[in-house]
Amino acid sequence: MKMKLLGTGTSHGIPVAGCSCPVCQSERLENKRYRCSLWIQEDETNLIIDTSPEFRLQAVRAGISKVDAVLFTHAHADHLHGIDDLRPFSWKKEIPIYAQKNVIKEIQERFPYIFTAPKQGGGTPNIKANLFPDQGSLSIGPLKITAIPVMHGNLGIFGYRIGNAAYITDCSCIPDSSYALLKDLDLLILGALRYKPHETHFSVPQAIEVIKKISPGRAYLTHLCHDLDHFQLKADLPKGIEPAWDGLEITLT
Ligand SMILES: [Zn+2]
Numbered sequence: 740m741k742m743k744l745l746g747t748g749t750s751h752g753i754p755v756a757g758c759s760c761p762v763c764q765s766e767r768l769e770n771k772r773y774r775c776s777l778w779i780q781e782d783e784t785n786l787i788i789d790t791s792p793e794f795r796l797q798a799v800r801a802g803i804s805k806v807d808a809v810l811f812t813h814a815h816a817d818h819l820h821g822i823d824d825l826r827p828f829s830w831k832k833e834i835p836i837y838a839q840k841n842v843i844k845e846i847q848e849r850f851p852y853i854f855t856a857p858k859q860g861g862g863t864p865n866i867k868a869n870l871f872p873d874q875g876s877l878s879i880g881p882l883k884i885t886a887i888p889v890m891h892g893n894l895g896i897f898g899y900r901i902g903n904a905a906y907i908t909d910c911s912c913i914p915d916s917s918y919a920l921l922k923d924l925d926l927l928i929l930g931a932l933r934y935k936p937h938e939t940h941f942s943v944p945q946a947i948e949v950i951k952k953i954s955p956g957r958a959y960l961t962h963l964c965h966d967l968d969h970f971q972l973k974a975d976l977p978k979g980i981e982p983a984w985d986g987l988e989i990t991l992t
């Protein structure tokens with residue numbers, strides 16, 4: 740299985756429009772972050788988690804040629820608003836999308852034109868909405884996926900476990916019942932917004948604590964804001980934890 744991080748920035752992306760801070764002004768590619776989407780590939784199966792507002796640019800940059808299914812973590816704009824760019828991937832075949840019930844409802848309310856009959860000249864992505872079973876698992880090709888319920892402030896959202904890897908982007912608390920689903924991980928990709936605490940996201944110190952508790956083979960931090968310089972953060976993190984960057988590819992056997 741191969742995972743590629745298509746974006747690793749928080750909701751406003753880095754550089755932040757109009758910001759002149761050192762990270763936003765940095766020339767280093769590691770400090771340029773699209774919003775969060777993930778590409779997972781095994782054999783001929785291509786799975787996407789979240790369609791960020793830069794999804795088209797991400798797909799072109801990464802060379803994605805086929806999408807078999809899309810999982811959504813939640814319906815916040817930074818994880819969803821590239822959904823229209825599934826169009827070219829769904830010309831030949833309908834793409835199933837999966838999310839929890841309230842997320843599917845929100846997607847259908849926010850993008851009603853996708854789910855109604857096509858109008859003349861108005862192309863829409865050919866997608867089918869499916870409920871991801873609460874506390875359930877499903878298989879897509881060779882990939883076995885388990886939903887990991889986590890709290891994002893007051894909002895209950897999903898992280899996902901795919902085989903022995905887990906991807907949890909927006910999270911401020913992991914319930915005990917979900918820790919039980921995160922045992923024996925080879926890889927954990929976890930959101931950490933900044934050093935300072937935040938109501939709806941783990942800070943870097945909180946994320947380190949969570950990673951130590953879960954004890955995966957290795958871990959990467961994602962959903963990073965412009966307080967975090969990649970190289971400074973990398974130097975600060977304990978062994979086995981690294982900042983993710985756009986284009987990072989991880990192969991798991
Ligand atoms: Zn987010």
Ligand SMILES: [Zn+2]
Pocket residue numbers: 754755758759760761762763764965
């Ligand atoms: Zn900035």
Ligand SMILES: [Zn+2]
Pocket residue numbers: 813815891909
């Ligand atoms: Zn969010």
